[in-house]
């Protein structure tokens with residue numbers, strides 16, 4: 001018998017399919033075709049999805065699931081606002097800051113939903129930015145984190161926590177100056193360049209070691225169904 005979570009997921013997927021149709025007509029999701037898109041893989045239950053969390057989060061299962069279930073976030077359809085307060089990411093973020101990002105304790109972070117987010121031709125899942133200049137003055141914030149509400153509906157619980165962790169990893173502090181700063185990705189590279197030239201820079205070698213270790217670990221686990229791998233989706237800063 002399908003669980004409540006699975007039923008809710010099915011409803012979310014059906015609603016998203018409707019929205020995707022709208023997106024395609026607006027030219028935002030040109031990569032998707034209703035005939036070529038394979039059916040979504042079956043979702044794991046929340047309990048299975050939350051096995052093997054990173055060690056510092058091992059005791060935080062229940063807290064994270066409660067944070068993800070925050071009912072103040074928009075449900076069903078987007079209301080038409082440009083920005084809305086993002087409650088679930090903020091609640092997850094508070095847990096992650098305590099367990100994984102102590103340098104961000106005391107920093108002011110504004111958490112926002114946007115209905116859609118794209119940049120440089122791809123769908124963005126999230127974006128982290130420094131609240132500097134006038135924005136910082138009026139928001140009294142150090143960082144502003146935005147999340148793509150439409151894409152969030154299709155992420156598993158584990159993927160949602162990973163996304164919040166990703167955006168928080170962009171946020172840091174210069175301990176000497178006491179100033180906030182944005183940290184770039186460890187690696188930004190084309191697959192075709194690695195195919196032709198291999199691990200041609202030291203950061204790529206280090207990244208490949210991490211990916212290899214993670215892939216070996218994943219071999220012993222049930223595969224996490226994610227989105228269609230051909231979609232150009234990025235979690236950008």
Ligand SMILES: [Zn+2]
Pocket residue numbers: 166167170185235236237
């Ligand atoms: Zn990023």
